Amino acid sequence: MTLEPLLLSIRLALVVSVILLAGGLPFAYWLAFSRWRGKFLLETVVALPLVLPPTVLGFYVLVAMGPQGPLGRFWQTFFGHGLAFTFEGLVIASVLYSLPFAVQPLVASFESVDRKLLDASAVLGAGRARTFLRVVLPLSIPGVVTAFVLSFAHTIGEFGVVLMVGGNLPGITRTISIAIYDQVQSLDYGQANRMALLLLIFSFVVLSVVYGFHRRVGRDLGRRLWTP
Amino acid sequence: MFFVLDVAIEAPPGITILFGPSGAGKSTLLDCIAGVLRPDEGCISAAGLVLYDSQRKINLRPNARSVAYVFQSLALFPHMTAEENVAYGLAALPRDERKLRATEIMKAFAVDKFRSRKPAEVSGGERQRIALARSLATRPRVLLLDEPLTGLDAHLKAAILDDLRTWNAAHRIPILYVTHSREEVSALGERVVAIDHGRVVSEGTPVEVLDAPRRKRIAQAAGFENLLNGSVADVREADGVMRVRLDGSQLEIEVPLGFSAVGHKVCVAVRAGDILLATQPPQGLSARNVMEGRIVAVEPRGFLTQLRVDCGTPFLVHVTPSAVRALELAPGQRVWLVLKTHSCHLVES
Numbered sequence: 001m002t003l004e005p006l007l008l009s010i011r012l013a014l015v016v017s018v019i020l021l022a023g024g025l026p027f028a029y030w031l032a033f034s035r036w037r038g039k040f041l042l043e044t045v046v047a048l049p050l051v052l053p054p055t056v057l058g059f060y061v062l063v064a065m066g067p068q069g070p071l072g073r074f075w076q077t078f079f080g081h082g083l084a085f086t087f088e089g090l091v092i093a094s095v096l097y098s099l100p101f102a103v104q105p106l107v108a109s110f111e112s113v114d115r116k117l118l119d120a121s122a123v124l125g126a127g128r129a130r131t132f133l134r135v136v137l138p139l140s141i142p143g144v145v146t147a148f149v150l151s152f153a154h155t156i157g158e159f160g161v162v163l164m165v166g167g168n169l170p171g172i173t174r175t176i177s178i179a180i181y182d183q184v185q186s187l188d189y190g191q192a193n194r195m196a197l198l199l200l201i202f203s204f205v206v207l208s209v210v211y212g213f214h215r216r217v218g219r220d221l222g223r224r225l226w227t228p
Numbered sequence: 229m230f231f232v233l234d235v236a237i238e239a240p241p242g243i244t245i246l247f248g249p250s251g252a253g254k255s256t257l258l259d260c261i262a263g264v265l266r267p268d269e270g271c272i273s274a275a276g277l278v279l280y281d282s283q284r285k286i287n288l289r290p291n292a293r294s295v296a297y298v299f300q301s302l303a304l305f306p307h308m309t310a311e312e313n314v315a316y317g318l319a320a321l322p323r324d325e326r327k328l329r330a331t332e333i334m335k336a337f338a339v340d341k342f343r344s345r346k347p348a349e350v351s352g353g354e355r356q357r358i359a360l361a362r363s364l365a366t367r368p369r370v371l372l373l374d375e376p377l378t379g380l381d382a383h384l385k386a387a388i389l390d391d392l393r394t395w396n397a398a399h400r401i402p403i404l405y406v407t408h409s410r411e412e413v414s415a416l417g418e419r420v421v422a423i424d425h426g427r428v429v430s431e432g433t434p435v436e437v438l439d440a441p442r443r444k445r446i447a448q449a450a451g452f453e454n455l456l457n458g459s460v461a462d463v464r465e466a467d468g469v470m471r472v473r474l475d476g477s478q479l480e481i482e483v484p485l486g487f488s489a490v491g492h493k494v495c496v497a498v499r500a501g502d503i504l505l506a507t508q509p510p511q512g513l514s515a516r517n518v519m520e521g522r523i524v525a526v527e528p529r530g531f532l533t534q535l536r537v538d539c540g541t542p543f544l545v546h547v548t549p550s551a552v553r554a555l556e557l558a559p560g561q562r563v564w565l566v567l568k569t570h571s572c573h574l575v576e577s
Contacts, residue, residue: 114301114303116299116301116303117303117305119262119264119290119297119299119303120297120299120303120304120305121305121316122263122264122289122290122291123262123263123264123290123291123293123295123296123297123363124291124296124316124317124362124363124366125291125292125294125317125319125320125366126291126316126317126319127291130319134305134316135305138307139306139307
C-alpha cells in the first residue's frame with residue numbers, strides 16, 4: 001500500500017488548517033463582536049459550505065480557477081501557471097470548503113467570553129488588540145484547538161471538491177479519498193479497505209480528542225453547526 | 229424594562245452613594261461614566277477632563293478615560309493570577325515599577341499574600357479586595373463601584389470599606405458607590421443620591437434621604453416595613469398636620485402636613501421600629517396616634533422580634549426579645565400601638 005495519498009492529504013490538511021486559523025482568528029473576532037447589521041449575510045456565506053453539495057462549490061471554484069476565470073488569470077499573471085488541477089488550487093478550494101469548521105467554533109468561543117471582562121479590560125486602559133490577545137484569546141483556547149482540529153479533519157476527509165478542482169494526479173492532487181475511490185473503481189477492494197480503515201481510525205481519534213478536550217465547547221459547536 | 233435615564237449629579241471627592249431599588253438606572257449611569265455605554269445626550273466630565281459631551285461631539289473611549297470601575301460581578305480575569313489582574317492596567321509602566329505599584333496596592337488592600345492565586349482560588353471577600361486593588365492601581369480620576377460588597381458579612385464589609393477610606397484619604401478622588409442596601413447607606417454615612425426610574429428623587433445625608441423618602445419604591449428599599457395606603461380625611465394647616473383614613477378600615481391617623489387636599493390618595497410609610505407597643509390603654513401621651521389591636525403572630529428574628537398586629541389594618545412592629553419576655557407577648561393578646569405623628573412619612577405612591 002502506497003502511503004503517498006495519505007501523506008498528501010495530511011500535507012493539504014495542515015496547510016489549509018494553518019491558513020484557516022491565521023485568517024479565521026481576526027475574521028471570527030470581527031464576526032463575534034461587530035455590531036454591523038449586515039453581519040448575518042457574512043455568517044450565511046460562511047455557513048454555505050455546510051449545506052451546499054461539494055460539487056456545487058467545486059464547480060464554481062473550478063470555473064473561477066479556469067484560464068478564463070478571475071482567480072485563474074490572476075494566478076497566471078503572478079505565478080506563471082494556472083490553478084486548476086494543482087496543489088495550490090486544491091488548497092484554495094479546501095480553505096473555502098472548510099471555512100465554517102474553523103470560523104464557527106472560533107466565533108462560538110469568542111462569544112462565550114463574558115462581555116464584562118471586555119469592559120473591564122477597556123476600563124483598565126487596554127485597546128482592542130491587547131484585550132484580544134490578553135483576555136479573549138487565552139479564554140478561547142479550547143475553541144481555537146477545536147477549530148484547528150476540525151478544519152484539519154474535514155480537509156482530510158473531503159472528496160467532491162477535490163475531484164472537481166484537483167482531478168486525480170498522483171502526488172499532486174490524488175488525496176486519500178480519491179485514491180480509495182480509484183481502488184474501488186478498479187475492483188481492488190482489499191487495498192480500498194486498508195485505506196478506508198486507516199482514514200476511519202484517524203478521524204475517530206481526532207474527533208475524540210477534540211470532544212474529550214472540551215465537552216462544553218463540543219456542545220456549543222454541535223449546536224452552531226447543526227442549527228444554522 | 230424601558231425607562232429614560234435622565235440625571236444631573238455632581239460628586240465631590242469622597243464617597244457619594246447612589247441609592248435606589250433594582251432597575252432604577254444606577255448601573256446604567258455608571259456604564260455611561262465609564263464609557264462602556266453611550267448616552268444619547270449630555271455631558272460627563274471628571275477632574276477637569278471632558279469624557280463625553282454630545283454637543284461638542286466628544287466621546288472618549290473607555291480606555292482613555294482613566295475611570296476605574298468595579299463591576300458587580302467583579303469581572304476579574306479568571307485565567308490570570310491576582311497579581312496579573314492587579315498589574316493589568318499598568319501595561320504602560322516599566323516592568324519594575326509595575327511590580328512595585330501592584331505590590332503596594334495589594335498590600336493596601338491586604339491581598340498581597342494571594343498574589344499568585346487565581347480568582348477562583350480565593351474567597352469572595354478576597355476577590356472583592358483584588359478587584360478594588362486592580363481598579364485603583366491605575367490611579368484613576370474617579371472610582372465607580374457597582375454593589376461591590378454584596379454577599380459579604382458586615383464585618384468583612386466594614387473592613388474593606390475602612391481600607392477604601394484609608395486609600396482615599398490619601399488620593400481624594402470622587403467615589404460613586406451604587407447600592408440598594410439601606411444598611412450600606414447608613415454604614416457609609418456620606419452623601420446619598422437616591423435614584424428611581426432613571427431620575428434623581430432626593431439628595432442629602434443618609435438620614436435625610438432614608439428617613440424622609442418621597443417615593444414608595446425608595447421607601448421600601450429604605451426599610452419602611454409599613455406602607456399604608458389611605459386618603460386624606462382632614463387637613464389642619466394651623467397645626468401642620470392632616471388626618472389620613474386608612475383604606476379598608478375605620479382607622480384614622482395623624483401625619484405631618486403634605487401637599488395634599490381632602491380626598492387625595494396618599495401612602496404613609498412607618499418603620500416597624502418606630503412603633504411603640506403597650507399592653508394596657510396608654511394615657512397622658514404626647515403621641516397622637518393610639519390604635520387598639522390584637523397580636524396575630526410573634527416572629528423572632530435574631531436581635532429583634534417582629535410582631536404582626538391587626539388593628540383593622542395589619543401593622544409590623546419590631547420589639548426586643550426582652551420586651552417580648554417582660555410583657556409576655558403572645559398571639560391573640562390585646563395591645564395598643566402608639567405612633568408619633570412625625571414617625572409617619574408621606575410618600576408618593
